[in-house]
Amino acid sequence: MTKIGHVEARTLAETYGTPLFAYDEEVLRQKMQEYRDHFQSDSLKTGVVYASKAFCCMAMIRLIREYDMYLDVVSGGELYTALKAGFEPERIFFHGNNKTPQELRMALENKVGTIVVDNESEARLLAEMVSEYGSNVHVLLRVNPGIEAHTHKYIVTAHVDSKFGIAMMNEEEVVRVINILRNCEGIVFDGLHVHIGSQIFAKEAFTSTVEKLFAFAGHLYDAYGIPVRTADLGGGFAARYTDKDAPIPTAEVCETILAACTEANSRLSCPVERVLIEPGRSIVAEAGYTLYTIGALKQTPNKLYAFVDGGMSDNIRPALYQAEYDAVIDGREEEPAAANYTIAGKCCESGDILIESIALPKAQPGDLLVMKTTGAYGYSMASHYNRMLMPAVVFAQDGTSRTVIRRETYDDLIALEVTL
Numbered sequence: 341m342t343k344i345g346h347v348e349a350r351t352l353a354e355t356y357g358t359p360l361f362a363y364d365e366e367v368l369r370q371k372m373q374e375y376r377d378h379f380q381s382d383s384l385k386t387g388v389v390y391a392s393k394a395f396c397c398m399a400m401i402r403l404i405r406e407y408d409m410y411l412d413v414v415s416g417g418e419l420y421t422a423l424k425a426g427f428e429p430e431r432i433f434f435h436g437n438n439k440t441p442q443e444l445r446m447a448l449e450n451k452v453g454t455i456v457v458d459n460e461s462e463a464r465l466l467a468e469m470v471s472e473y474g475s476n477v478h479v480l481l482r483v484n485p486g487i488e489a490h491t492h493k494y495i496v497t498a499h500v501d502s503k504f505g506i507a508m509m510n511e512e513e514v515v516r517v518i519n520i521l522r523n524c525e526g527i528v529f530d531g532l533h534v535h536i537g538s539q540i541f542a543k544e545a546f547t548s549t550v551e552k553l554f555a556f557a558g559h560l561y562d563a564y565g566i567p568v569r570t571a572d573l574g575g576g577f578a579a580r581y582t583d584k585d586a587p588i589p590t591a592e593v594c595e596t597i598l599a600a601c602t603e604a605n606s607r608l609s610c611p612v613e614r615v616l617i618e619p620g621r622s623i624v625a626e627a628g629y630t631l632y633t634i635g636a637l638k639q640t641p642n643k644l645y646a647f648v649d650g651g652m653s654d655n656i657r658p659a660l661y662q663a664e665y666d667a668v669i670d671g672r673e674e675e676p677a678a679a680n681y682t683i684a685g686k687c688c689e690s691g692d693i694l695i696e697s698i699a700l701p702k703a704q705p706g707d708l709l710v711m712k713t714t715g716a717y718g719y720s721m722a723s724h725y726n727r728m729l730m731p732a733v734v735f736a737q738d739g740t741s742r743t744v745i746r747r748e749t750y751d752d753l754i755a756l757e758v759t760l
């Protein structure tokens with residue numbers, strides 16, 4: 341029997357229906373507390389910024405607020421959600437490689453604290469708007485350190501074609517953009533931002549990033565007199581999806597990063613004052629479960645399918661990049677495996693597979709399948725393909741549960757349609 345926040349998965353399924361996103365609020369709180377406790381330094385100001393795109397809704401944002409964290413948004417929609425949740429605008433960081441003029445205006449009008457500028461045309465547009473509206477805003481510039489990290493691999497490249505940020509190698513361009521920002525009254529240029537990838541297991545990926553970024557900051561000061569007071573190191577901390585994954589514990593990754601920062605800072609004539617990290621996935625992934633009801637089972641010559649009542653519409657990650665997940669049949673967790681199942685959804689795509697192969701006890705129609713670690717980039721990447729309804733999202737804690745996003749209805753589906 342699987343429990344989520346000390347509530348039986350079966351009870352959640354009976355109460356709210358399936359498919360259902362259920363978050364263990366105790367785990368969410370524990371993850372936030374760990375970052376808060378361990379991303380602390382005697383010599384540097386620190387801040388933990390939740391990358392809301394991993395899972396963004398008002399209830400989640402209120403939790404982030406409760407833990408005194410900062411918040412990343414990358415669109416007007418995420419910003420709107422944050423403001424409606426009562427999040428302090430000055431604690432918001434607005435990212436993105438192509439913020440529209442409307443989004444920038446929305447940010448300035450709502451007094452968003454920091455805008456992370458991605459490129460030269462955005463810097464010019466922002467400077468114009470800030471001057472026109474007479475607003476004040478802090479700005480970081482996203483640079484690309486030429487380090488790319490995904491899962492177990494990290495590579496140091498001369499990768500200059502990323503759609504994000506300006507390559508550090510293009511020093512002249514970086515300096516030109518910073519000067520556009522620094523010459524604008526109303527803009528406070530705080531420093532640099534990097535984000536090297538996601539689901540990163542290698543400590544060296546983070547320490548190399550710190551070394552490169554701090555050395556670059558030192559060079560900007562020594563050669564151009566540009567002080568870099570804030571270094572925002574981005575997110576990418578791994579979560580544990582299956583037994584194959586062994587993420588660096590939060591305390592250890594925080595301590596490693598801060599030690600690298602302190603060490604790198606000791607070599608700078610104008611030290612960095614504040615360091616930020618932006619975890620998304622590592623806060624929400626493991627707290628989340630998706631509950632599905634198993635329907636038909638089908639044996640083909642090479643596969644035994646178990647079909648579930650959701651699919652790529654609520655979790656596109658396996659189809660999109662072969663992400664792997666673990667799952668159990670509720671109530672039969674201890675039974676020995678009887679077969680290898682392919683867990684497939686009900687959408688009209690052959691690629692609509694949630695788990696390619698998993699050993700499970702004999703499954704029957706009506707069984708409750710509990711898929712684990714679905715808390716990040718599941719609901720937030722959900723789609724209406726095949727007019728599937730958005731599942732409900734519930735939080736469970738101390739044996740009780742509450743709906744935070746209600747299940748969509750068929751009426752919701754056609755609500756935007758204009759009938760003549």
Ligand SMILES: *Cc1c(COP(=O)(O)O)cnc(C)c1O
Nearest residue numbers: 391535538575576618619620621
């Ligand atoms: C996606 C993203 C994050 C969070 O990444 P995770 O892998 O979820 O930790 C942080 N910062 C930026 C700029 C991002 O784009």
